[in-house]
Amino acid sequence: MSRWGAGRGASAPEGSDASVLAVVVADGEPASEDAGVARRADLLVAADGGARWLAAQGLRPNLVVGDLDSLDRREIERLQESGARVVPQPAEKDASDTELAVEAAITAGADRIVLVGAFGGSRVDHELANLMLLVEPGFSQVDLRLQRSSTLVRGISGNRSLVIEAEVGETVTLLPLGSDAIGVSTRGLRYALDQETLLMGRSRGLSNVVIGQPASVSIRAGSLLVIEIGKSMEGES
Amino acid sequence: MSRWGAGRGASAPEGSDASVLAVVVADGEPASEDAGVARRADLLVAADGGARWLAAQGLRPNLVVGDLDSLDRREIERLQESGARVVPQPAEKDASDTELAVEAAITAGADRIVLVGAFGGSRVDHELANLMLLVEPGFSQVDLRLQRSSTLVRGISGNRSLVIEAEVGETVTLLPLGSDAIGVSTRGLRYALDQETLLMGRSRGLSNVVIGQPASVSIRAGSLLVIEIGKSMEGES
Known part of the structure; x- marks a missing residue:
């Protein structure tokens, strides 16, 4: 299965050099193979605890978005020292950290977004909320996909x-x-x-x-x- | 969390002795704790390979429904010898084995159905199709719930x-x-x-x-x- 993100895929407009690939890492359980696409990202965004998985892969996010309830102060300081921009969100909000991280990627100019760590974990409610982002009209202007190992979900x-x-x-x-x-x-x-x-x-x-x-x-x-x-x-x- | 199925729960009509609890075992990955509710079932229905998980728990289904592509001939014979009714379905059908197994449970008289092995596995497409059964109007006459360990999903x-x-x-x-x-x-x-x-x-x-x-x-x-x-x-x- 040829994975999009392995280069400029069929989805990028012909002759376009402006395509920006963002990889958003949700705080689920990404597969170890998902590190591959994260390494190719132009923009790497962690949704809260997703930053910890990235650190374990030797990767640092450009952006960390979320209510930061999954990261302790030392982890947050280390992220900031490494150059990541940390954008805290209120804990009592009407959108998930993942949704906010996807929005931040779009605001930063991404037109292709791969979301990893979004399904396959133990929280079926988070998983469903993440899958529903694929049919959310607010995100229809970008090519958004959820990936875990060799499973790919688009809407x-x-x-x-x-x-x-x-x-x-x-x-x-x-x-x-x-x-x-x-x-x-x-x-x-x-x-x-x-x-x-x-x-x-x-x-x-x-x-x-x-x-x-x-x-x-x-x-x-x-x-x-x-x-x-x-x-x-x-x-x- | 008080688990329904642990006895005559709040969902059963007061004074009703007619409530029939069916447990349907889909071919996903039930948690080992899910064997508890399966043991209390009045009617135990396996969707295809779900029969194998039941066998591993020392349980035998009353009914096995599916295209039987997940069970070999010896396993099917053993199920029949144990008294299970095996209802083969065509492989090229418009409904999943799980959907057909839930329908069979309703036909057999169940008014409460716990579906286990329906989420938490590696196939996100099966999982989603199973979750959608909860908002399927055809099943609204029964109390249908999906369970995995201490997570419970209803619609x-x-x-x-x-x-x-x-x-x-x-x-x-x-x-x-x-x-x-x-x-x-x-x-x-x-x-x-x-x-x-x-x-x-x-x-x-x-x-x-x-x-x-x-x-x-x-x-x-x-x-x-x-x-x-x-x-x-x-x-x-």
């Missing part, structure tokens, strides 16, 4: 299409989130859809398979999560 | 309320799923809501805290996931 809403990056034989799941997904069409997938409706709450779009490239999915209205699962996750279904 | 839709089972000091997250949640009111929670709207995709309802009992949440329209996180998960935020 599409409205009248858009997405090039699937998974390779032939790999799994692609299409799940409506936020509403039914209307007018869903696919290309290059085993179970083809042609202007069909995927109902929210139903699992019809689970475990499709790439059979030809380029594979893609488009949607006319509503919102859809596109989950690509690379070879290394196989056999776990 | 409410339409004009309903729910008694919160978490104890004082424990965490409750309210997350709209499927649409904005309209007219949300809470009782006994630190960050009180009074006829408010929680926006889909926003994390305002993350990490509320029980401060008084009985705590409850109600909703006028839309759908909401109610995620309760017991003491043993604390310190992981």
